[in-house]
Amino acid sequence: MDKKKVTNMEVKKQNRNRVFRYIYRHGTVSNPDIAHEMNMSLPTVTQITKELIEKGLVEEKGELQSTGGRRAKALSAAVNIKQAVGLDITKNHISLVLTNLAGEILNYERIYQPYASEDLYYREVNKKLERFLDESGAVRERILGIGIAFPGIIDLDKRIAESHVLGVESVSFDLVSRFFSYPCFFLNDANAGAYAEGIRPDGPDRFFYLSLSNTVGGAVFYRNELMQGDHFRCGEVGHMTVVADGEPCYCGKKGCLDAYCSASRLSDAAGGKLERFFAALERKEEEAVRLWDRYTSYLAIAVNNIHMVLDCDIILGGYVGSYAEAHIQDIWKKVSERNTFAESGPFVKACSYELGAAALGAALQVTEDFVKQI
Numbered sequence: 001m002d003k004k005k006v007t008n009m010e011v012k013k014q015n016r017n018r019v020f021r022y023i024y025r026h027g028t029v030s031n032p033d034i035a036h037e038m039n040m041s042l043p044t045v046t047q048i049t050k051e052l053i054e055k056g057l058v059e060e061k062g063e064l065q066s067t068g069g070r071r072a073k074a075l076s077a078a079v080n081i082k083q084a085v086g087l088d089i090t091k092n093h094i095s096l097v098l099t100n101l102a103g104e105i106l107n108y109e110r111i112y113q114p115y116a117s118e119d120l121y122y123r124e125v126n127k128k129l130e131r132f133l134d135e136s137g138a139v140r141e142r143i144l145g146i147g148i149a150f151p152g153i154i155d156l157d158k159r160i161a162e163s164h165v166l167g168v169e170s171v172s173f174d175l176v177s178r179f180f181s182y183p184c185f186f187l188n189d190a191n192a193g194a195y196a197e198g199i200r201p202d203g204p205d206r207f208f209y210l211s212l213s214n215t216v217g218g219a220v221f222y223r224n225e226l227m228q229g230d231h232f233r234c235g236e237v238g239h240m241t242v243v244a245d246g247e248p249c250y251c252g253k254k255g256c257l258d259a260y261c262s263a264s265r266l267s268d269a270a271g272g273k274l275e276r277f278f279a280a281l282e283r284k285e286e287e288a289v290r291l292w293d294r295y296t297s298y299l300a301i302a303v304n305n306i307h308m309v310l311d312c313d314i315i316l317g318g319y320v321g322s323y324a325e326a327h328i329q330d331i332w333k334k335v336s337e338r339n340t341f342a343e344s345g346p347f348v349k350a351c352s353y354e355l356g357a358a359a360l361g362a363a364l365q366v367t368e369d370f371v372k373q374i
């Protein structure tokens with residue numbers, strides 16, 4: 001095939017892709033709307049939407065009201081024609097999310113299921129996943145695949161390279177995916193949380209996602225992509241030193257951020273329940289206030305350091321991030337006291353998702369791969 005032909009096909013594909021995204025983001029639209037908003041000719045748009053209708057990706061839904069002239073056909077995306085599952089594996093739980101092509105959360109569940117590196121564990125997870133799909137009324141043929149978020153280093157070429165927290169070292173993707181009936185895609189949990197934040201239609205173009213769960217991690221999101229690094233460890237700030245020779249970290253070193261800012265630093269003081277900790281903080285109980293002050297002091301060091309390197313917004317995610325909105329002014333005050341430069345506004349923000357961000361982000365990678373190919 002000659003070069004020009006390939007380029008034309010590529011342009012057509014890009015346009016088809018843009019039009020499909022426009023339709024699913026705007027609900028019900030018409031060909032003239034799309035042509036006007038996307039600065040394309042009406043015949044081009046009409047041809048594209050015809051193709052999308054033929055593929056079953058767009059549906060005609062009657063006519064739109066008009067103030068004069070011919071009424072335009074109402075078009076909307078068939079967002080449920082394909083769906084994806086997100087599975088977030090942690091030390092003691094699994095979270096499941098079912099999403100569609102528009103990234104809507106159709107169902108979410110968090111289940112107690114302690115991790116074990118054995119066949120029995122994955123068989124049990126598969127059983128729970130199938131039950132979850134039954135309860136969600138999911139049509140199996142529509143499932144594109146499962147995005148699996150894992151708390152460890154994911155070598156995207158072939159394997160889960162390392163997870164201190166689960167005690168896993170070098171597990172091939174095949175070893176896990178053979179337990180499931182759908183194609184599996186693997187992702188680091190912080191990367192998955194970042195992806196959920198960034199891929200939203202109104203999501204920021206670039207930011208650092210600081211995942212504050214029972215382990216601390218992070219991810220750099222830049223222009224719709226996650227930066228991976230030479231060894232797939234980009235953003236692993238949990239093991240950034242914040243106190244020289246400080247408290248021991250589970251990785252074996254001392255003074256890592258994880259030793260000061262994992263969610264368990266807070267939940268351990270409240271019988272293992274983070275919500276109980278934040279309720280005590282709300283009541284201004286002395287011990288909770290003291291712990292939070294200590295926690296946010298180290299958090300501020302980390303946020304400021306990350307910002308000095310990357311000069312972008314820092315989004316607080318993970319378990320603690322889902323409670324951060326109510327405390328963001330206090331956190332910003334501590335960060336700004338450390339910051340050398342004058343800023344136009346706070347660069348530390350709370351995440352948008354309270355539940356299941358990592359599971360959702362993992363699922364969104366699957367749907368995004370599909371949408372890219374439209």
Ligand SMILES: [Zn+2]
Nearest residue numbers: 239249251256
């Ligand atoms: Zn460490």
